[in-house]
Amino acid sequence: DGGITQSPKYLFRKEGQNVTLSCEQNLNHDAMYWYRQDPGQGLRLIYYSQIVNDFQKGDIAEGYSVSREKKESFPLTVTSAQKNPTAFYLCASSPRRKIQHFGDGTRLSIL
Amino acid sequence: QKEVEQDPGPLSVPEGAIVSLNCTYSNSAFQYFMWYRQYSRKGPELLMYTYSSGNKEDGRFTAQVDKSSKYISLFIRDSQPSDSATYLCAMNGAGSARQLTFGSGTQLTVLP
Numbered sequence: 001d002g003g004i005t006q007s008p009k010y011l012f013r014k015e016g017q018n019v020t021l022s023c024e025q026n027l028n029h030d031a032m033y034w035y036r037q038d039p040g041q042g043l044r045l046i047y048y049s050q051i052v053n054d055f056q057k058g059d060i061a062e063g064y065s066v067s068r069e070k071k072e073s074f075p076l077t078v079t080s081a082q083k084n085p086t087a088f089y090l091c092a093s094s095p096r097r098k099i100q101h102f103g104d105g106t107r108l109s110i111l
Numbered sequence: 112q113k114e115v116e117q118d119p120g121p122l123s124v125p126e127g128a129i130v131s132l133n134c135t136y137s138n139s140a141f142q143y144f145m146w147y148r149q150y151s152r153k154g155p156e157l158l159m160y161t162y163s164s165g166n167k168e169d170g171r172f173t174a175q176v177d178k179s180s181k182y183i184s185l186f187i188r189d190s191q192p193s194d195s196a197t198y199l200c201a202m203n204g205a206g207s208a209r210q211l212t213f214g215s216g217t218q219l220t221v222l223p
Contacts (some may be wrong), residue, residue, distance in 0.1 A: 004154075033210070040119055042199065042213040043155075058210060090154055099145065100211060102154035 003027065004103035005090050011108045013078065013085060021076045021106045023091035032074035033092040033100060036060060043090065049074055078108065086110050114138050117200055117214030126223050134200035134214045137181065141202040141212070144176050146185045149197045149216065158198075159185065160170040188223045 004025045013019045031050045035043040045058030049068040056075065063082025068074055074093075078085045088107050092100040117134045124130055132146075143162055147155035159174040161167045161183075167174045175184040183202075187194055197218045201211040 006154075007131075013218070034175075040215055041209075042115075042215040045210045048210060076168055099157055101157065102147075104154045107152070 004090075004091060004093055004101060006103035006106050008106060009104070011106055012111045013108060014111050016080045018077055018079050019108070021078070021089055021091075023074045023076065023103060024072055025074075025091075025093040025103075027073060027093055027101070028071070029093035029095050029101075030071070030086075031094045032068065033073070033094075034058075034064070034066065034076045035087040035090045035092065037105075038088055046076065046089075049093070112137065113215075114212050115200065115214045118217055119215055119222060121218040122215040123220045123222060124190055126190060126192060126221055128221070129191050130185075130190050130194070130219060130221075132185040132187075132198050132200075132217050132219070134183050134202075135181055136183075136202060136212075137210065137214070138204070139178075139181070141181075143203050144174070144183050145148060145201040145211070146172075147172055147199040149199060151196075155199055192221045192223050195220045 007022045033048040035045040037043050044060050046064050047066040049055035065077045088105050090105045091103045094100040115136045119179050125189040148158050149155040158215040161174045161176050171188045173186040182184045199216045200214040203211050
């Protein structure tokens with residue numbers, strides 16, 4: 001089945017540690033996105049990529065980094081510079097400028 | 112002021128009720144409007160997608176857009192317990208390839 005796979009479902013981070021969240025899609029979509037969801041705040045855009053080897057910062061990029069080496073993959077690294085990383089992270093993809101489809105998220109917590 | 116305002120609820124209704132969910136927005140450049148449904152611990156799934164002002168119906172769901180008032184609604188008829196979820200409105204402009212702007216979501220519970 002075509003879809004967006006995020007892994008792991010749950011992730012724990014220690015102080016000073018970088019962690020990487022995986023997002024893979026087999027929908028042949030050009031664009032991919034990372035959002036952060038906090039209770040009562042909706043979704044906020046972290047980074048997005050419209051094409052391989054190119055990506056742009058969203059509204060809350062500080063403390064995060066991404067790469068887009070393959071069309072199918074858009075991993076997100078939460079660095080130690082992100083002081084409040086506890087949240088639900090959602091990856092989405094879309095054909096260019098079309099509707100976004102979401103994965104089932106990764107819940108990140110601090111140990 | 113947020114670009115998109117959505118009443119967070121929570122909203123509880125009895126099974127079979129008509130549910131009305133609403134969002135207002137301030138950016139007149141928004142032209143595409145979406146409603147997503149999100150079950151607990153899952154990603155949002157697209158319910159409705161509209162472009163123009165007016166109504167769009169899909170089964171028990173009707174999306175309504177009033178661009179003059181910058182107001183969108185989602186109506187759910189004959190609500191079911193399986194409709195219990197958080198509903199997110201989202202929108203973007205014609206030239207915006209980058210992102211959707213989301214409301215904060217309304218948590219709905221349909222009681223059997």
